[in-house]
Amino acid sequence: MELLQITSSSDFPLISTKKIVQMNNVHASYDSKNHILKEITLSIDRGTIYVIIGQSGSGKSTLLKLMNGMMIPSKGTVKIDYQTPNINDPKFKSLMHNIGYIPQSLGLIKNITVLENTLIGALPRLGKIHALLKIFPEEEIREAKKILKQVGLEGKEYRKAYMLSGGEKRRVAIARAFMQKPTLLLADEIVSELDSVTAREIMNLIADAQKTMNLTAIMVHHDLQLALEYANRVAVIKEGEKILEIGIEGDKIVDFQTGNLATDEIMEMYSTDTKK
Amino acid sequence: MKLWRCILLTPKNNLLIGVIIALLIATSYNIGANPVDFVKGLPNLAIIASEMTAVEPSLFVTAFWSMFETIQMAFIGTIVGIVISLPLSMLAARNLNSKYVYVPIRAILAAIRTFPSILWAILFVIMVGLGPFSGVLAIIMYTIGFVTKLQYESIETIDSDPMDAVRSIGVSKLQLIRYVVLPESAPHLLSQMLYMFDYNVRQTSILGLVGAGGIGFYIINYIKFFEYGKAVVFMLVVLFVVLVIDWVSVKIRDKYIVKSQHGIEVTTT
Numbered sequence: 062m063e064l065l066q067i068t069s070s071s072d073f074p075l076i077s078t079k080k081i082v083q084m085n086n087v088h089a090s091y092d093s094k095n096h097i098l099k100e101i102t103l104s105i106d107r108g109t110i111y112v113i114i115g116q117s118g119s120g121k122s123t124l125l126k127l128m129n130g131m132m133i134p135s136k137g138t139v140k141i142d143y144q145t146p147n148i149n150d151p152k153f154k155s156l157m158h159n160i161g162y163i164p165q166s167l168g169l170i171k172n173i174t175v176l177e178n179t180l181i182g183a184l185p186r187l188g189k190i191h192a193l194l195k196i197f198p199e200e201e202i203r204e205a206k207k208i209l210k211q212v213g214l215e216g217k218e219y220r221k222a223y224m225l226s227g228g229e230k231r232r233v234a235i236a237r238a239f240m241q242k243p244t245l246l247l248a249d250e251i252v253s254e255l256d257s258v259t260a261r262e263i264m265n266l267i268a269d270a271q272k273t274m275n276l277t278a279i280m281v282h283h284d285l286q287l288a289l290e291y292a293n294r295v296a297v298i299k300e301g302e303k304i305l306e307i308g309i310e311g312d313k314i315v316d317f318q319t320g321n322l323a324t325d326e327i328m329e330m331y332s333t334d335t336k337k
Numbered sequence: 338m339k340l341w342r343c344i345l346l347t348p349k350n351n352l353l354i355g356v357i358i359a360l361l362i363a364t365s366y367n368i369g370a371n372p373v374d375f376v377k378g379l380p381n382l383a384i385i386a387s388e389m390t391a392v393e394p395s396l397f398v399t400a401f402w403s404m405f406e407t408i409q410m411a412f413i414g415t416i417v418g419i420v421i422s423l424p425l426s427m428l429a430a431r432n433l434n435s436k437y438v439y440v441p442i443r444a445i446l447a448a449i450r451t452f453p454s455i456l457w458a459i460l461f462v463i464m465v466g467l468g469p470f471s472g473v474l475a476i477i478m479y480t481i482g483f484v485t486k487l488q489y490e491s492i493e494t495i496d497s498d499p500m501d502a503v504r505s506i507g508v509s510k511l512q513l514i515r516y517v518v519l520p521e522s523a524p525h526l527l528s529q530m531l532y533m534f535d536y537n538v539r540q541t542s543i544l545g546l547v548g549a550g551g552i553g554f555y556i557i558n559y560i561k562f563f564e565y566g567k568a569v570v571f572m573l574v575v576l577f578v579v580l581v582i583d584w585v586s587v588k589i590r591d592k593y594i595v596k597s598q599h600g601i602e603v604t605t606t
Contacts (some may be wrong), residue, residue, distance in 0.1 A: 129505045148504065157507030168502025172520045181516055183506050190511050224402060234502075 081245060081277045082128060087137035089123050096135070098125045099301045105294075107244075108275045110268065113287040115298035121281040122165060125247045126300070129162050141245065159236025160186035163248040167230055169237075169260075171223040175214060178222055178233050179205040182240025184257075208236045212266055228259040235266055246270075246278040253283055260284070264291045268320040289314065317325065364366075371397035372505050391566035400574040406469060407551035408578065410544075414473050418480025419530055425481065425512055426488035432500070433492065443489075450482035454540045458549040469550030474535050476544075492518055502543035506523065527593060531586040538582055542575050 068140040082105035086329070098120040103319030107112045113121045115294060124130040126137050130153055139146055141160070147153050161182070162168075168335035169178050183201045184192050197205075209218055212232040217225070222233060231251055238246055244269065268291055270276045281289045288295045289309055297305040306317045404568065428434060429442040452460075457478045461471035469532050545553025552571050559568035 131501060131505060154507040157505060160505065162502055162505040163503050166496065166497040166498045168498040168500075168518055170499050170503075172523055173516075180501055182506065184503075184506060184512055184516070188510075189509070192508075193515055195515070237502075308529050 079107050080104045081142055082279065083110075083138075083140040083143075085138045087127065087134045087139060087271055089120070089132060091133050093159045096133075097301055098127075098277075098298075100139070101298075101301075101303050103296060103303060103306070105277065106278050107277050109273065110271055110278045110280070110291055110292040112280050112282050113293045113298055114282050114285055114288050114295060119298045120301040121298055124163070124312060125249055125279065125281060128245075129160050129247055130157065133162035159241060159244045160244040161241050161243035161248075163234045163246070163251055165236055165249040168232055169222045169233055172221060173305040174219050174221055175209065175225070175233050176202070176205055176218040179209060179236040179240050182237045184225075185241070191248075205236070205240055208239050209233075211261070212236045214237075228255060228263070231255070233264070235263070239270060242274075243317070245275060246276055246280075248278065250281050250283065252287065257287075260287060267291075270311055340421040353548045363508075365551060387567055388563075389569040392569055393567050394570070396570040397569055397574070398464070400555070400571045401553040403439040403555055403571070404574045404578055407541045408538060409467050410473050410551055411534060411541045413490055414476025414535050415480055415530065415534045417473075418477045419484050419526075419533070421477070422481045422488060423526075424490060425485045428517065429485060430518075432497075433477070433490075433510065433514070434520070446482055446485050446487040449478060450486065452478070454479040455544065455547060458544045462548050467548040467550075470547030472541055472544040472551055474542060475549060479540065480537065484533055488522065488526060488528045491522050491529075495521045505570075524593065528590060530587060534577070535582050535586055539575075539579060552565040 074249060082103070084103050086100055086260050087098060087101040088096050101124065113124055115121050122305050123132060127134055128141060130141075130145060130148040130150070133147060141154060142154055144156055146156075148157070170181070183197065185204070186201070187197065204216075206218060209215060212235055214229060214236065217229065222230065225233065228260075234251070235248075238248075248267070252263050255263065264287065267276070268277050269282070271278055280288075280292075285295070287305075292308065294306060294308040296303050296309070307314055309315070309325045310319060362439045367380045368377065398578075401522050425442060425446065429439050429446060431439055455474050457475035458472055461474040465471050499521060500513065503513055510514070542556075543553045543554070545555065546557045548554070552575060556568050556571045559565070559571070
C-alpha cells in the first residue's frame, strides 16, 4: 500500500495536448529473425515526462533509438512531430537539432572540457566554418555557462570530462542536451547507478525543464518508484512488448490501458523491483 | 612437469609440434643454416669485440652531429608522415565511410606498407640522389603506411555512444570528426607519434647504409674498413639517444595518455 501514497512531484496536468510521439504497431529487430520489440503502440503528449521501465534486454533502449531515427522499425510506423525519424534523411535533420539524446553511457567526449562538451549542443546553430574552427559566439558561451550553473557545474567549466564523477558527468550530458534548446529529450538510464539523492537531483533538473521549457522527456529507468514519482506516464516493457501504461492520478496509480486502478499489478512489479 | 605431460598427452599438440619441428629442419636446410658454422665463427666475434674496445673518443663530436642530423630527419619524416596519414586514416575507417571509400584507400596503404623503409630509401636515392632528403622521404612513406593503419584501427574502436550522441544532434560528418573522432583518438595519436618517432630515429640510423644520410653512413663505412673502434663510438651515441627518447616518451605517456584514458583525477560531486 506504500506505493499508493506516492504523489507526483511534477504537477503537470494529464491533459491530452498535441502528440509529439506516435508509435503504431512497431516491431524492431537487429537481425531478421529475433524481434527486440513487438507490437508497440504508444502516443506521448507534448510537455510531459514519460518513463519506460523494464528489465535489461527488454528493448527499452531500442525504443529510444527508434524515436531519434537511429533505428528504423522493421514493421509499423513511428512519428515524431508527424515526421518519420531517420537519421540519414535530410528532411528529419532540422527536427534532430531539437531532439536531445543521452545514451546509456552518456556519450561525453572525455578528452575535452565540460564547456566544450556542452557547446556541442549549439553546433546546429553555428555556421559551417565557425563549427569547423571551433569558434563559438560569445552569447553561446554565455548560454552554456548559464546552463552549467543551472545544472550545478559552476566552476567546473574548464575541467576535462574524464575528471568528473558519475553524477557530474550526467549533469554535463543534460547540459549538452539543454544547449540544443530541445523540444524532446531522450535519456537512456540517466539515473541508474546513482545514489537516491543524486538521482532525485537529476530528475528535478529534468522536471524543472519540463515546466520552464515545455520539454517532453522520454526516459528509460529501472527504478519504478522514482519513475512514478516524476513521470506523467510510465510504460512497462517486458520481452519487447508493452504490458502496462500507468501513472498517478490524485493519490492512485491508474492503468491507462484499462482505466482501472493498477494496484495489484504494480505491487507485484514493485516487489520484484525491490528484490533486485 | 604437468605442462610437459599436458603437451605430450594431446595427440593434436604432438602432431602440431612434430609439424613445426619438421618445418624448422626443412627450412634451415634450404637456407643453408648450419649451427657448426656459427660455433666456428665465434672466435671472429671475439676479435671484433676486442677491436671495439679501442674506442676513439675524438669522434664523439662528429658522432653527436651526425646523430643530430639523423634526429632531424626522423623528426621531419614523422611529423610530415603523420600530417598526411591523418586525413587518410579518416577515409580508411570503416565506421566513418562506405566500403567504396575505405577499400581502395586500404589497398593503397597496404601497398605502401609492403616496402620496408630501406627499400623506400633506395628508391628515393635513385629519384633525388644521395643524402638526407632521400632518407626523409623514405621515413615519410614508412610513417604514412604504419600510422594510418594504427590510426584508423583506433578510430574504429572509439566508443559508439559519443558518436551516436553527437550524430543524433544532426551534425555533418566533418563536425563529427572535429568534435568526436579527433578528441577521442588524440591520446592514441600522441602515443603513435611517440612510438613512430622512436622507431624512425632507429630506422634513420641505418638508412645511411644505402646513402640516405644520417649516422648510419659513418657506421657502415667504418665497418667496411674494419675500423670497429671508430664504429662503436657512433653505435654508443645511437644507443644513448634511443634511451633518452625512450625515457622522454615514457614521461609524456604518463602525463598525457595514461591519465586521459583512465581518468585518474576523479573528484566527487
